Amino acid sequence: METVTLTIKKTPTLMLEAEAISPDGLAGKSLDQIKALPVHMGREQFTIGEYFDVTGATSATAGETKVVVKGDLSRVKYLGTKMSAGELVIEGNADMYVGAWMSGGKLTAKGSVDGFAGTGMKGGELLIEGNAGNYLGSAYRGDWRGMQAGLIRVKGNVGSDTGYFMNGGEIIIEGNADVHVGTHAEGGKIVIKGNAKSRVGGQMVEGTIILFGTVDVMMPGFKYIGDEEIEVDGQKTVMSAYIGDLGERHRKRKGESVYGKLYLAKAAPADAGASRDARLARAREAKKARFVPVEGTTSA
Amino acid sequence: MAEYLIKNGFVFDPVTGVKGDKKDVAIRDGKIVDSVSSSAKVYDAAGKTVMAGAVEVHAHVAGPKVNEGRNYRPEDKLFGTRVRDSKDTRMTGGFSIPTTFKTGYSYAKMGYTVVMEAAMPPLYARHVHEEMRDTPIIDQGAFPVFGNNWFVLEYLKNNEVENTAAYIAWLLRASKGYAVKVVNPGGTEAWAWGLNCLSVNDPVPYFDITPAQIVKGLIEANEYLGLPHSIHIHANNLGNPGNFQTTLDTFKLAEGYKTNNKFGREQTMHHTHVQFHSYGGDNWGNFESKADAIMDYVNANPNLTIDTGNVTLDETTTMTADGPFEHHLTELNHLKWANVDVELETAAGIVPYVYSPDIKVCAIQWAIGLELALLAKDPMRCFITTDHPNAGPFTRYPRIMKWLMSKESRDERLNTFKHADKVISSTLLAGLDREITFYELAQMTRAGPAKALGLAGTYGGLAPGMDADVVVYDINPEGPFTGEDIERAFTDASLVFKTGTLVVENGRVINNGNKRTLWVDAKVNENAQVMRDVEEKFLKYYSVSLKNYEVQGHHYIPNPYAIEVDATSEV
């Protein structure tokens, strides 16, 4: 496996759209060819070479190519978009659409990413070590085909509308989630190890949401059906199981209606009425933590 | 004096009867001429195919429902945005609901120079015209919808054909419309009551009139006026298993009527997107093709023309004034639904649809559309459409041509469907060996639709005196060529002249042309009752005033092409 490293050398004045930066986009190309690839800003077209120093080498195929992107990428969009194989490591914070429509390979974002990461994802693994913005693993605007398959893991917190129209795959959030989780979901699994706010599983038709922390406001369309043992990351836990959203249509399989499933920690209902002050304090914390600086980058 | 000479191409022109002879086509000042001077600019078309500009008889390309489709489907333009072809053109985007610019450019690149917008809600005619104005190159007209209009329902309930005709003449002028469109007659009005009309004899609530009465009355009014086009109908019961019977019942409503027009039109009824109306079976399990029963009737009855409505097996956006059908569709596929009632006139619905080759019903629909064209004995009466965007985007016409012109290509598609066995046993396609010829293609896409629209003197042919809409395709009709060669050649024409201006060269748009808006100016005797009814309805019911309703002036129609009809002598 060969590694090619791109280091950003100046901050774009607008947002730079760089969908070429992925193992698929760079594999089999010489450093000069890579430098000549197009990137877009507004209505203008530039080259990768104008914005990045490029070192190292690529292999003939995406699967044998590792791409490392360094520096402050908080004004760079579409990193790893549509990647199908190989490896991409983003060493700074990045803007929107990281790993959108990716279908394979491994993408590691060592910092935080903005909205729409993993949009319409079809496979592969997306690891975000910082926080993720809104619409993580969701459908594109207007589309009903959200994340289909693959794995997204976020070490930090996520914004609103995670897993909007999710159809498959798995999203694991180690921190907290903002409002709207799994809205319109028709499959897949979302695990929140921290807390959630409200509208969890709204208009959910099918799929699973597992919430270890607290939820500020439950959706009215979910019904408690008993306790069940589930397994996450090798840990077995007994949780309270709910079905919903009962306000939606539900297809039948073998004569039985299929529902979305929501698992809450057994202690959760007691927390559900947490005081307004506690909720606001949590919201302030979450907001502050949205973008954590990453060591070794200039983005702090 | 602008003169051009297109030399040595293989010319296919049903109007002059030329079937692939090597001929020159001469153009002077926007018209086809017999010969040009030695100073004419010469284009060598040796080894290539030359035809007149193609004529689109039915597509939904402008107006409020098209725009609402764009609005509520941002995902339709996610990956298809393209930079402009040349400095005078614009960027393009959208797939099933393209931007106005893409609509104009894509039609032009395929060699289409006239495109009819198939359903104009009169109340929103201004919007339709503004969008058509912003669609470059192609000449366009729009069909206002009449089949659920309160004036029409009230007049025809009392058999007042003359009043219906006077109202049609008034509305064509007010909306700058081209023809009488009928969508799910009575059924769309019934939808405002939460109901539908699924047969030609289902009564319309409140108005107490049947679809059969509406259709017959509109044929009579259309011929009373002597309009260039016949009534243009989308029958009741679209899209349902077993609906071929309703379609035959609708065809039969036109029996016994004589055409009356000065334009050379021979049909009294055009039935659109017949693919959606040719279904047997009584549920989705035993759903099957009835294209043979439909085409037996069409072939035997020269008073009918049809267009196909070919399914292209794409993800698309359905949109129609058939409001109850769109509700039915969203209940089937659970995708997002837009719905609107247009006061006193019509309604509309929009639902995205994915015609998957892995779904049996979609593959059968695909086969039926092709069967209709392959079973047509008279290609001058059967036109290729996709009912854009309902059965697929118009940009797929070259692919449909491939399937029609190459048995090998369509068999390859047919035999690789997930449910190929079931599709083959539910359709006739596997047994059809016919390959549409270049001449028949020119009949189905040029001379035929131009004649049916009453435009045979201007469009669809290469006779001297006709508009110089001339297309050169990079394909040698003497062969050898593959299905892929057909699709490629008809996607990006080598040369396209629109009214004598070169607008496309080597598949790139180089000029925005001289777009015109076609409308029909029908003169009738003064009719005080109808004018009183119009004023009263605007006062009593419409949410706009008459002055804010009519389409007038340069803003809406900068370059009008009015076709005049005089029906005053009838009395």
Ligand SMILES: [Zn+2]
């Ligand atoms: Zn239509």
